[in-house]
Amino acid sequence: MSKNIFEKIKCPNCGNQEDFRIWESVNTELNPELAQKVKDRSLFKFVCSKCKNDYEIEYTTLYHDPKLRFMVYYFSNEPKDNINTIQRNHLFSTDVLKDYKLRMVDTKQKLIEKIKIFEDGLDDIIIEILKGLCIINIPAEKKEALKAIYYYGKEDEKITLLVMYNGIQNEYARVSIKEYDNLVKDIETKQPKVFSLVESNNISNYIIKDNRPDNEKIKEETPSPTKENKQEENENIDNDEDGEVDSDEDEEFDDEDEDNIANDEDDDLIMSNDGEAKIKELINTYYTKFLEIARKSDIITNAEFEIYPFLCSIIDLIIEQANINTTVIREHIYPSIMNEKKWNENQQKAFNERIYLYDEMIMGKNPRAIWLNGNTNLNMKEEKMKCLVTFGDILYNPECSKDYYNAPIRLYGVFESINFTNQVIFPMIELLNKYTTDILNFVDSQDE
Numbered sequence: 162m163s164k165n166i167f168e169k170i171k172c173p174n175c176g177n178q179e180d181f182r183i184w185e186s187v188n189t190e191l192n193p194e195l196a197q198k199v200k201d202r203s204l205f206k207f208v209c210s211k212c213k214n215d216y217e218i219e220y221t222t223l224y225h226d227p228k229l230r231f232m233v234y235y236f237s238n239e240p241k242d243n244i245n246t247i248q249r250n251h252l253f254s255t256d257v258l259k260d261y262k263l264r265m266v267d268t269k270q271k272l273i274e275k276i277k278i279f280e281d282g283l284d285d286i287i288i289e290i291l292k293g294l295c296i297i298n299i300p301a302e303k304k305e306a307l308k309a310i311y312y313y314g315k316e317d318e319k320i321t322l323l324v325m326y327n328g329i330q331n332e333y334a335r336v337s338i339k340e341y342d343n344l345v346k347d348i349e350t351k352q353p354k355v356f357s358l359v360e361s362n363n364i365s366n367y368i369i370k371d372n373r374p375d376n377e378k379i380k381e382e383t384p385s386p387t388k389e390n391k392q393e394e395n396e397n398i399d400n401d402e403d404g405e406v407d408s409d410e411d412e413e414f415d416d417e418d419e420d421n422i423a424n425d426e427d428d429d430l431i432m433s434n435d436g437e438a439k440i441k442e443l444i445n446t447y448y449t450k451f452l453e454i455a456r457k458s459d460i461i462t463n464a465e466f467e468i469y470p471f472l473c474s475i476i477d478l479i480i481e482q483a484n485i486n487t488t489v490i491r492e493h494i495y496p497s498i499m500n501e502k503k504w505n506e507n508q509q510k511a512f513n514e515r516i517y518l519y520d521e522m523i524m525g526k527n528p529r530a531i532w533l534n535g536n537t538n539l540n541m542k543e544e545k546m547k548c549l550v551t552f553g554d555i556l557y558n559p560e561c562s563k564d565y566y567n568a569p570i571r572l573y574g575v576f577e578s579i580n581f582t583n584q585v586i587f588p589m590i591e592l593l594n595k596y597t598t599d600i601l602n603f604v605d606s607q608d609e
């Protein structure tokens with residue numbers, strides 16, 4: 162059903178106080194009249210009965226179209242707890258929602274856009290790809306002013322996108338349904354299983370396969386004035402066969418790594434074979450301990466793999482902080498662990514990607530801490546803590562391992578989040594400190 166409550170609103174103009182109806186959820190089958198009110202935003206409009214001024218009210222709502230089987234959850238500056246509550250109230254009949262499209266949006270404009278796309282029977286993932294193609298063809302001088310692109314509508318065998326700029330006139334970009342259909346044919350997409358943001362910058366998460374024979378050809382069909390920067394954009398759209406976007410970051414990592422190895426070649430290696438064995442022993446000992454903690458949580462599914470890159474990054478970090486060259490760790494220990502574990506190529510690649518992610522945190526980036534709900538005061542200035550929080554993000558939401566900052570938000574109930582923090586993260590912090598102490602003891606023993 163559609164749920165609503167009344168809240169007192171004080172008119173900012175005349176001070177008059179009156180009740181305003183807030184729709185916590187909108188079910189278009191039960192209340193078809195509300196669909197239009199969302200689309201023209203009147204659902205969010207407060208009109209003062211005294212002075213007749215009107216204001217838009219920000220509130221969170223869940224839009225549910227049972228007939229077309231989609232839900233769009235618009236969250237308006239909500240604390241995560243509320244998101245979890247909505248999730249609990251509406252989501253845990255997952256069987257019913259199995260074939261649903263579940264989306265999350267953070268602006269009303271995006272909410273309306275998603276509704277229009279689904280009502281027109283289109284795939285929003287493909288529409289996001291179309292937007293990407295459209296951007297390619299915007300001339301450089303206009304690109305700077307580009308604000309946003311929205312789906313506008315479908316008619317006469319054409320799909321129209323609204324291209325919005327800052328300070329200059331908006332434009333419409335049109336593409337034929339045939340081109341859209343071709344994309345649908347060539348690109349295999351997958352639906353997120355939980356409420357997710359599906360936007361241009363994260364569509365690679367929802368693409369399984371991109372079989373486009375000739376991207377250039379498609380681009381020429383896309384609407385637009387010029388065709389600059391094709392090459393550059395191409396990289397964002399081209400996909401590997403396995404559906405993962407080739408990121409520049411991998412290459413960067415490889416380059417850096419090679420540089421390090423080259424530069425450090427003449428440095429003394431700190432470790433004897435005995436030392437290497439001891440490092441591996443430390444990693445393996447703590448692997449077992451971390452795994453034990455991870456197994457206490459039902460929501461963690463990827464710990465067996467993820468603990469290794471985390472522990473490797475930490476040992477590298479702590480030894481480096483003791484001013485000792487760690488090239489040997491990257492050169493010998495990492496490959497040796499990969500060998501022992503008999504990891505396939507994908508797993509080895511994933512391992513290197515994680516090491517790179519932890520490196521980025523150590524170099525100054527900030528973790529998302531998505532499970533924290535903003536209510537704990539962890540000291541995140543310390544590099545090892547930043548790594549632990551990042552590690553927590555990956556355990557909490559495995560999507561984070563692919564595209565850390567853009568991974569869709571995975572929702573669990575309030576209790577799952579709290580349990581995750583209390584039963585997993587806090588014990589892991591304690592264990593991390595012990596691990597650090599043991600590593601430092603090892604370093605000391607090497608000095609002697």
Ligand SMILES: [Zn+2]
Nearest residue numbers: 172175209212
């Ligand atoms: Zn008023």
